[in-house]
Each structure stands twice: as structure tokens, then as C-alpha cells.
Amino acid sequence: MSHKPEGFKGMATPxxxxxxxxxxxxxxxxxxxxxxxxxxxxxxxxxxxxDYGQRHRVELNAASKMASWVGVEEHLILPMDLRxxxxxxxxxxxWPIPKGGQEQDPVAADIPITYVxxxxxxxxxxxxxxxxxxxxxxxxxxxxxxxxSGYPDCRPEFIAAFETLANLATREGVEGKGFQLWTxxxxxxxxxxxxxxxxxxVPVEQTISCYDPDASGLACGLCDxxxxxxxxxxxxxx
Amino acid sequence: MSHKPEGFKGMATPxxxxxxxxxxxxxxxxxxxxxxxxxxxxxxxxxxxxDYGQRHRVELNAASKMASWVGVEEHLILPMDLRxxxxxxxxxxxWPIPKGGQEQDPVAADIPITYVxxxxxxxxxxxxxxxxxxxxxxxxxxxxxxxxSGYPDCRPEFIAAFETLANLATREGVEGKGFQLWTxxxxxxxxxxxxxxxxxxVPVEQTISCYDPDASGLACGLCDxxxxxxxxxxxxxx
Numbered sequence: 001m002s003h004k005p006e007g008f009k010g011m012a013t014p015x016x017x018x019x020x021x022x023x024x025x026x027x028x029x030x031x032x033x034x035x036x037x038x039x040x041x042x043x044x045x046x047x048x049x050x051d052y053g054q055r056h057r058v059e060l061n062a063a064s065k066m067a068s069w070v071g072v073e074e075h076l077i078l079p080m081d082l083r084x085x086x087x088x089x090x091x092x093x094x095w096p097i098p099k100g101g102q103e104q105d106p107v108a109a110d111i112p113i114t115y116v117x118x119x120x121x122x123x124x125x126x127x128x129x130x131x132x133x134x135x136x137x138x139x140x141x142x143x144x145x146x147x148x149s150g151y152p153d154c155r156p157e158f159i160a161a162f163e164t165l166a167n168l169a170t171r172e173g174v175e176g177k178g179f180q181l182w183t184x185x186x187x188x189x190x191x192x193x194x195x196x197x198x199x200x201x202v203p204v205e206q207t208i209s210c211y212d213p214d215a216s217g218l219a220c221g222l223c224d225x226x227x228x229x230x231x232x233x234x235x236x237x238x
Numbered sequence: 239m240s241h242k243p244e245g246f247k248g249m250a251t252p253x254x255x256x257x258x259x260x261x262x263x264x265x266x267x268x269x270x271x272x273x274x275x276x277x278x279x280x281x282x283x284x285x286x287x288x289d290y291g292q293r294h295r296v297e298l299n300a301a302s303k304m305a306s307w308v309g310v311e312e313h314l315i316l317p318m319d320l321r322x323x324x325x326x327x328x329x330x331x332x333w334p335i336p337k338g339g340q341e342q343d344p345v346a347a348d349i350p351i352t353y354v355x356x357x358x359x360x361x362x363x364x365x366x367x368x369x370x371x372x373x374x375x376x377x378x379x380x381x382x383x384x385x386x387s388g389y390p391d392c393r394p395e396f397i398a399a400f401e402t403l404a405n406l407a408t409r410e411g412v413e414g415k416g417f418q419l420w421t422x423x424x425x426x427x428x429x430x431x432x433x434x435x436x437x438x439x440v441p442v443e444q445t446i447s448c449y450d451p452d453a454s455g456l457a458c459g460l461c462d463x464x465x466x467x468x469x470x471x472x473x474x475x476x
């Protein structure tokens with residue numbers, strides 16, 4: 001179950017005597033921090049990245065760099081092309097990426113058009129299958145409920161519902177020791193996440209969070225994700 | 239929510255004034271019956287098949303035939319290779335398909351080795367994303383709790399948990415009219431399913447349920463799935 005840290009420094013890593021964890025690794029700051037955190041606590045890491053036809057494919061290069069830096073047991077990059085499904089600015093090139101800081105989907109004003117239908121449900125399903133096949137009982141995901149409050153599948157109630165599902169859906173959930181979703185960043189601010197990443201020694205400059213980088217991997221500096229990150233850097237380092 | 243039919247003839251199709259439904263179409267008898275049932279009730283059908291590296295690839299040909307026969311709006315075959323994850327006789331060629339009617343996974347005696355880790359969770363996640371992107375609020379899946387009681391992700395409590403998740407995970411669940419999982423076969427016997435399929439005019443002989451057909455598409459006649467089907471035919475037609 002997702003933890004509610006009282007202060008993030010005291011956030012306990014999950015109990016698992018075998019200490020095998022799957023981490024959904026996107027190449028961004030948040031997921032790299034989760035992987036580094038579990039590794040620092042002695043977990044063996046099975047990293048999973050999904051090549052889902054995202055525009056920002058430089059993400060996958062960053063994910064590979066982070067997997068090497070963390071020292072994972074295995075880094076699985078699974079192709080899962082979501083473009084035929086569509087319905088998101090991140091998978092449909094005809095939709096513009098919002099750069100003004102305020103633009104929203106006109107249909108659903110509260111949910112950004114960078115929302116990908118059922119993405120976290122799908123990613124967690126893949127992570128669950130991977131975890132079961134590798135004997136890992138912890139699944140780490142860098143969801144955050146503060147900065148991404150517009151995404152329904154970043155909310156604590158979604159994470160709790162997925163954990164319930166995971167333990168009904170699988171052999172390990174029914175007959176084994178079950179699965180725990182570990183979401184230590186859920187209630188942290190971006191500044192706190194950055195601070196934790198630096199404390200863990202994450203090579204932050206090699207992560208990429210931009211929704212619309214150029215082909216060389218350069219962040220746009222204007223999308224919501226870039227804005228959040230830049231604000232955090234400024235708050236921490238001036 | 240999945241219905242509990244009192245008698246399957248009285249099984250109501252779901253209420254949805256727009257009448258758009260996604261159906262997970264495997265090429266087998268059960269999913270073809272669900273698609274035909276919704277179509278007969280006036281739904282527009284968006285069929286989804288997953289090319290997950292299953293041994294029995296002739297399934298996908300059968301799914302295409304069924305999609306044409308039903309007359310779907312769209313048949314999306316999504317490649318999602320689960321072989322790198324492994325952990326099942328259906329995705330790992332080094333595992334034998336049980337043919338003796340009694341063989342089980344030695345590790346978990348109650349769950350068949352044809353269980354694919356988190357498969358239905360994953361398929362339903364894809365169906366959910368597809369449904370949201372196409373504006374469908376009904377998701378039909380041919381799970382059955384009687385014959386497949388060994389699969390954790392065919393049980394009614396799993397289906398109920400997924401429906402809860404679906405309505406927390408998505409824009410449509412949070413801001414729209416939400417999603418309903420329709421599982422009319424859940425409590426039906428194989429004989430009842432076959433009877434319903436014939437009533438709907440499903441070209442049963444073109445469906446394939448075998449776990450291990452030969453390259454020409456010929457069913458093995460020995461795997462659990464073939465045994466169930468043959469028993470049902472004999473019970474119904476002698």
C-alpha cells in the first residue's frame with residue numbers, strides 16, 4: 001500500500017525479506033529517485049520501461065542510463081505501441097503539447113491533454129506480470145499526487161485500488177505473499193523529490209522529464225513538466 | 239458490474255444509451271459469443287485482440303473472422319509481446335502444454351501452468367484505454383468462473399475490483415458516465431455458452447479455443463480447453 005510519509009526523510013522502504021522489486025523506470029527524475037531509493041535500501045531492482053510510442057523517445061535512452069547507474073538486475077524495455085489507441089497529446093502527433101502553462105483539454109477542463117487513457121493502469125499491469133514472473137513482491141512507481149493532481153491515475157485512491165486488484169489478479173496474490181505498491185513520492189513536493197534525489201546521488205542532469213524534447217534530447221523548458229522541474233531547481237539552488 | 243444471470247436466457251445486456259462497446263476478442267467461442275450478444279442488442283462493437291506472442295497464433299486469424307462476421311466498427315489487433323516477461327506455458331515455448339487433463343504447475347497446484355501472469359489485468363487495461371479513446375462505456379469480456387476457476391483473474395471478485403479501478407483510473411470514470419464490465423458468461427456452463435452461441439448464430443466451427451493447435455489451425459483435442467469444448471458439444475449434440 002502507498003505510504004503517507006510524515007516527513008520524507010523518515011519514509012520507510014517496504015518490508016520484503018527477499019528484497020526483489022520491480023520499478024517502472026521512465027527516464028524522468030521521479031522514477032529514477034524511486035529506483036535509487038530501493039537500491040539504497042538493499043533491494044535487487046528489475047526495471048521496466050515501456051516503449052509506447054511516446055513522442056519523447058529520448059526518455060528511453062535516459063531510462064537506460066538510469067538503469068545502468070542504479071545497477072539493476074534486468075532492464076526490460078517492452079514495446080507497447082499505444083498510438084493505434086490514441087486519445088492523448090503524448091501519443092498522437094496531431095495534438096499539440098501545451099506550452100502556456102494553462103492550456104487544457106476543452107472537453108475535460110481539469111485533466112491535461114497529456115493524459116494517456118489508462119496509461120498507469122496498463123503500466124502497472126505490465127509491472128505486475130513482470131514482478132510475478134521474477135518473484136518480486138514490491139512494485140515501485142514514482143507517481144505524485146501534488147503536481148499531477150489532474151491525472152486520475154496518479155491519485156492515492158487509484159494506487160490503493162490497483163494494489164487490491166493486484167492481490168486478486170495473480171497467483172502470488174492468491175497463494176503467495178502478495179504485492180505491495182510502493183509510492184514514496186506520492187505526497188512529496190517537487191523540491192522534496194529533488195532534494196531526496198540529490199541525497200541519493202542520482203545524476204539528475206541525465207534524467208529527462210520534458211513532454212516535448214527535441215531530437216537531441218534537449219528539454220523544451222516550456223511544457224508543464226519542464227516548468228515544475230525548473231521551479232524546483234530554482235527553489236532549491238536559487 | 240458483472241451480472242449474475244438467474245437463467246442465461248434472461249441475461250440483460252448493459253444499459254448504455256450510446257451503445258458503444260469494446261469487446262476483448264480472442265478468437266475463441268466465449269468472446270465471439272459476447273460480441274454477438276452485444277451486437278444483437280444493438281451495440282456498436284469495437285473489437286480488441288492482443289498479439290501477445292501466444293503459441294496459438296491461429297487465434298488471431300479466428301478473431302479476425304469473428305470480427306468480420308459480427309460486423310464490428312473497428313478491429314484493433316495490438317502487438318504486446320509478453321514473451322520477455324515469460325512465466326507461462328502459453329508464452330514460453332520451453333514449457334509443455336498439459337494434455338493429460340490433470341497436470342498442474344508443481345509450484346501452485348491449483349493454478350494451471352497455462353496461467354499468464356496478470357494477463358486479464360493487462361488485457362482489460364488495454365480495453366479500458368481503447369474504450370475511453372473511442373467513447374465506449376461498456377467492456378465485454380468472456381471470462382467464465384466455472385470452467386476456469388483455477389485462473390485468479392477469471393473470478394467475479396477480480397472483475398468487480400477491475401471495474402472499481404476503471405472508474406478511478408480514467409477521465410471517463412472520474413468526470414463522465416463511467417465504465418461497466420459486462421461478463422455475461424461468468425456463471426454459465428460450457429453447454430449453456432454453446433447453446434447461447436448457436437442461438438445467436440455464431441459460426442462456432444470457425445472459433446478456436448485450443449491452447450496448442452498445429453500450424454494449420456487444427457485443434458489438438460487434448461488440452462484442457464479442447465476437453466471442455468468437446469464435452470460441451472457431446473452434451474448438447476450427442
